[in-house]
Amino acid sequence: MNIVVCVKQVPDTATERKLRSDDKTLDRDAVDGVVNELDEYAVEEALKLKEAHGGEVTVLTMGPGKATETIRKALAMGADKAVHLTDDALHGSDALSTSYAMAQALKKIGFDLVILGSESTDARTGVLPAMLAERLGTPQLTLANKVDVDGSSISVQRLTDYGYDKVEATLPAVVSVVEKINEPRYPSFKGIMAAKKKPVETLTVADAEIDAAQVGLGAAWSQVVDFAAAPPRAAGTIVKDEGDGGAKVADFLASKKFI
Amino acid sequence: MSEILVLVEQVDGEVKKVTLELLTLARSLGSPSAVWAGPGATAEAKAKLAEYGADKIYVAGSEEIVGYVVAPKAELLAQLVSAQSPAAVLVAATAEGKEIAGRLAVKTDSGVITDAVGLGEGFVAEQSIFGGGVNVQAKVAKGTPIVAVRPNSTAPVAAAGAGAEEEVSVALTDSAKAARIVERVKQEKGARPELTEAAIVVSGGRGVGSAENFSVIEGLADSLGAAVGASRAATDAGWYPHQFQVGQTGKTVSPQLYIAAGISGAIQHRAGMQTAKTIVAINKDPEAPIFELADYGIVGDLHQIVPQLTEEVNKRK
Numbered sequence: 269m270n271i272v273v274c275v276k277q278v279p280d281t282a283t284e285r286k287l288r289s290d291d292k293t294l295d296r297d298a299v300d301g302v303v304n305e306l307d308e309y310a311v312e313e314a315l316k317l318k319e320a321h322g323g324e325v326t327v328l329t330m331g332p333g334k335a336t337e338t339i340r341k342a343l344a345m346g347a348d349k350a351v352h353l354t355d356d357a358l359h360g361s362d363a364l365s366t367s368y369a370m371a372q373a374l375k376k377i378g379f380d381l382v383i384l385g386s387e388s389t390d391a392r393t394g395v396l397p398a399m400l401a402e403r404l405g406t407p408q409l410t411l412a413n414k415v416d417v418d419g420s421s422i423s424v425q426r427l428t429d430y431g432y433d434k435v436e437a438t439l440p441a442v443v444s445v446v447e448k449i450n451e452p453r454y455p456s457f458k459g460i461m462a463a464k465k466k467p468v469e470t471l472t473v474a475d476a477e478i479d480a481a482q483v484g485l486g487a488a489w490s491q492v493v494d495f496a497a498a499p500p501r502a503a504g505t506i507v508k509d510e511g512d513g514g515a516k517v518a519d520f521l522a523s524k525k526f527i
Numbered sequence: 528m529s530e531i532l533v534l535v536e537q538v539d540g541e542v543k544k545v546t547l548e549l550l551t552l553a554r555s556l557g558s559p560s561a562v563w564a565g566p567g568a569t570a571e572a573k574a575k576l577a578e579y580g581a582d583k584i585y586v587a588g589s590e591e592i593v594g595y596v597v598a599p600k601a602e603l604l605a606q607l608v609s610a611q612s613p614a615a616v617l618v619a620a621t622a623e624g625k626e627i628a629g630r631l632a633v634k635t636d637s638g639v640i641t642d643a644v645g646l647g648e649g650f651v652a653e654q655s656i657f658g659g660g661v662n663v664q665a666k667v668a669k670g671t672p673i674v675a676v677r678p679n680s681t682a683p684v685a686a687a688g689a690g691a692e693e694e695v696s697v698a699l700t701d702s703a704k705a706a707r708i709v710e711r712v713k714q715e716k717g718a719r720p721e722l723t724e725a726a727i728v729v730s731g732g733r734g735v736g737s738a739e740n741f742s743v744i745e746g747l748a749d750s751l752g753a754a755v756g757a758s759r760a761a762t763d764a765g766w767y768p769h770q771f772q773v774g775q776t777g778k779t780v781s782p783q784l785y786i787a788a789g790i791s792g793a794i795q796h797r798a799g800m801q802t803a804k805t806i807v808a809i810n811k812d813p814e815a816p817i818f819e820l821a822d823y824g825i826v827g828d829l830h831q832i833v834p835q836l837t838e839e840v841n842k843r844k
Contacts, residue, residue, distance in 0.1 A: 401598075
């Protein structure tokens, strides 16, 4: 089975993240990049499926040069090879452009199964897996907390507000996984050393047959009009519990008409 | 007035509160048309939609629409966008709502904005990003604006619309029928409101100390008619089910009132609750960052304070 895992480098959520004042895009230089946490579950799920069914795991990332750090992490976990879609023309791409560019790269790579994390911790739109399924014309098996493959059949448990749906489809398919579907492995020392020798192919916009007019900030289907640091919340009242803390909170809630 | 499509969220024929919020919002910008996807559009449900301002109600009652993952709903909306040329399409910013919005955006070659917490003139949406640290105004530059609006972004206000019903039939493409739902498994969730929709959320964290002790949090939640949430520390420890996690990698909530008990308030958690209107924090560590957000904070032991608060709430009801 040919599995492609899409990973994204995102700013470390523990650091202060900013938008650039010039073009209102994420300031990627100002922060440390890390693997999007939810993508680690996708990598782990891909490795588990490969271990059970055989095949190959390819990592696909789209992003600037420093995103190679993210690729190495996924390779160190055990992925076989990687494709880095990188081009200045892609800077500032929104979800529509990104899904288009990624779909082009996926068509180029070929796949039986595409696996992604359910969302990224930076933009948090959660739309990319669905957009990819739409663009690729493949079944959408998203928000999965369980994935089973049997030959060319695939079934997942899709999380819903009321519990979950059992969903079935035929490969090729696009899957997104939720946190806690598995326990992502830590790269071993051997894995880290081996990752340095694994092949990483670079794809440009031209290589992936992406129409440059459909990507990047200039092509964006949505735009940031303005942004500002959120005003700090007005300082609240903080009191020490003197044995009547519960009653005091109740007074506060009553003053706000919650009770 | 220009037509605005609002995709109805419903459970077993009951219209969810977020849909009434979306209709209220749509009314301020145009003429709302509710879109009912699937069977179960009862007379009561339609009356409710009209009561909150739906001038038109499109009903696509085919069982097929709910038999497959997301794609049929996107096809239904795309068909209506093409036939009606609405000024905008609003969906609830739930996990599924955002997926529908995403597919619809691709289908109609339109821009999409997710997790709006407000929507104004010219469909300029307000968003709160990076864990609530930055406020953004964004708008769609191409196509029909598609906006996924977070629950609790506005208060639902009734104002009757014409409620003219129109039946819609959709011929689904094969690719929309590629991911088949073979079973719906409903898990017991009791009488509590849904986490992302609830007006009040009571969350417990590391300070709760054990799975058993979450009954204290649940007791307070029930006294207030609130949903129960948990920090990542609590769900990672296995004290509370993972689907109730509020935070960066869990659910995002925007309730009227958020009570954080035994939660320190790390960025991971703040990202999921910072847009709550009123925040109350209970923590024994006076240095806990949650107090920076709190409108009202009590430094002390939640195991003393929360039961006392529950008793007070019950007494004053």
